[in-house]
Amino acid sequence: xxxxxxxxxxxxxxxxxxxxxxxxxxxxxxxxxxxxxxxxxxxxxxxxxxxxxxxxxxxxxxxxxxxxxxxxxxxxxxxxxxxxxxxxxxxxxxxxxxxxxxxxxxxxxxxxxxxxxxxxxxxxxxxxxxxxxxxxxxxxxxxxxxxxxxxxxxxxxxxxxxxxxxxxxxxxxxxxxxxxxx
Amino acid sequence: xxxxxxxxxxxxxxxxxxxxxxxxxxxxxxxxxxxxxxxxxxxxxxxxxxxxxxxxxxxxxxxxxxxxxxxxxxxxxxxxxxxxxxxxxxxxxxxxxxxxxxxxxxxxxxxxxxxxxxxxxxxxxxxxxxxxxxxxxxxxxxxxxxxxxxxxxxxxxxxxxxxxxxxxxxxxxxxxxxxxxxxxxxxxxxxxxxxxxxxxxxxxx
Numbered sequence: 407x408x409x410x411x412x413x414x415x416x417x418x419x420x421x422x423x424x425x426x427x428x429x430x431x432x433x434x435x436x437x438x439x440x441x442x443x444x445x446x447x448x449x450x451x452x453x454x455x456x457x458x459x460x461x462x463x464x465x466x467x468x469x470x471x472x473x474x475x476x477x478x479x480x481x482x483x484x485x486x487x488x489x490x491x492x493x494x495x496x497x498x499x500x501x502x503x504x505x506x507x508x509x510x511x512x513x514x515x516x517x518x519x520x521x522x523x524x525x526x527x528x529x530x531x532x533x534x535x536x537x538x539x540x541x542x543x544x545x546x547x548x549x550x551x552x553x554x555x556x557x558x559x560x561x562x563x564x565x566x567x568x569x570x571x572x573x574x575x576x577x578x579x580x581x582x583x584x585x586x587x588x
Numbered sequence: 589x590x591x592x593x594x595x596x597x598x599x600x601x602x603x604x605x606x607x608x609x610x611x612x613x614x615x616x617x618x619x620x621x622x623x624x625x626x627x628x629x630x631x632x633x634x635x636x637x638x639x640x641x642x643x644x645x646x647x648x649x650x651x652x653x654x655x656x657x658x659x660x661x662x663x664x665x666x667x668x669x670x671x672x673x674x675x676x677x678x679x680x681x682x683x684x685x686x687x688x689x690x691x692x693x694x695x696x697x698x699x700x701x702x703x704x705x706x707x708x709x710x711x712x713x714x715x716x717x718x719x720x721x722x723x724x725x726x727x728x729x730x731x732x733x734x735x736x737x738x739x740x741x742x743x744x745x746x747x748x749x750x751x752x753x754x755x756x757x758x759x760x761x762x763x764x765x766x767x768x769x770x771x772x773x774x775x776x777x778x779x780x781x782x783x784x785x786x787x788x789x790x791x792x793x
Contacts, residue, residue: 448610481614482614
């Protein structure tokens with residue numbers, strides 16, 4: 407009896423995910439990050455992302471995204487380096503019978519950046535991610551992706567000895583990407 | 589599709605017009621830490637305190653006395669905790685006090701402890717009943733003799749006299765008869781040095 411239940415469950419699972427596919431993609435975008443400090447430190451530059459996903463272009467998918475964000479600002483130190491992050495996001499896309507598949511997504515991420523402070527040479531951060539955009543299918547296996555990402559970022563405390571201060575920022579990214587579905 | 593295109597263009601225009609300049613002046617960083625007094629001189633029977641300050645790159649400062657780790661080069665001469673210095677024994681001597689915070693150190697501060705060579709009890713000629721105040725006055729290696737010792741002194745009395753110590757003042761209540769009063773000074777830490785107890789005998793008729 408338990409074996410039958412397991413087989414039925416597996417059959418149900420396989421039918422539900424019959425249309426799901428693994429896909430990979432790359433994206434390139436511009437971001438603007440504004441800190442929530444009194445002086446409103448700001449960083450704007452370009453970012454590059456690589457991702458792997460599993461799901462449907464017209465329904466749900468889950469994505470693992472590696473992001474590399476350039477740094478042209480000096481916020482934590484005179485030598486703030488490139489920001490690397492890894493993000494996991496759940497994507498819900500729609501098929502309205504038009505040429506594009508709009509989507510929104512939500513998830514979280516974590517990352518790190520090398521800095522050059524007296525007491526810290528690296529700062530870590532975590533983020534809550536929201537996003538929206540559209541897949542533009544070229545054919546069954548390829549699609550373009552236009553999107554907007556919002557990240558609410560919380561940085562590791564900065565140690566001033568007399569106190570430890572947490573910094574937070576809001577990061578907005580517009581990007582264009584390309585996906586290959588297998 | 590038209591709505592999507594318009595929305596996309598509007599979003600991009602909004603995004604790029606809202607992008608600000610990159611910040612070029614970083615948050616202030618730590619420049620260095622310092623002990624506020626490069627030298628301190630104290631008597632072996634006293635306590636002293638030091639403070640530590642952090643200097644930032646934007647020229648501001650903050651007190652970090654409680655945040656840094658304090659240490660002494662010779663705790664038998666002077667020990668330190670949270671900036672509070674206590675002489676280790678009555679011999680005196682020099683010790684370097686240093687601070688450290690996560691690999692960050694400061695120049696040491698030199699503490700010179702003036703040694704105690706002996707002490708005497710005041711009011712050695714009590715000849716009436718009633719209350720009298722007793723004091724222990726130290727003889728120090730720098731020639732000082734009138735400095736009252738309030739630390740690490742234990743008072744005892746025999747026979748009918750009683751001694752109460754309040755606010756570092758020893759008050760003896762003397763009745764008629766013979767009384768011996770002994771003041772014993774003990775060392776802050778175990779040490780080979782010790783100061784002999786001082787005893788005064790009173791006879792009140």
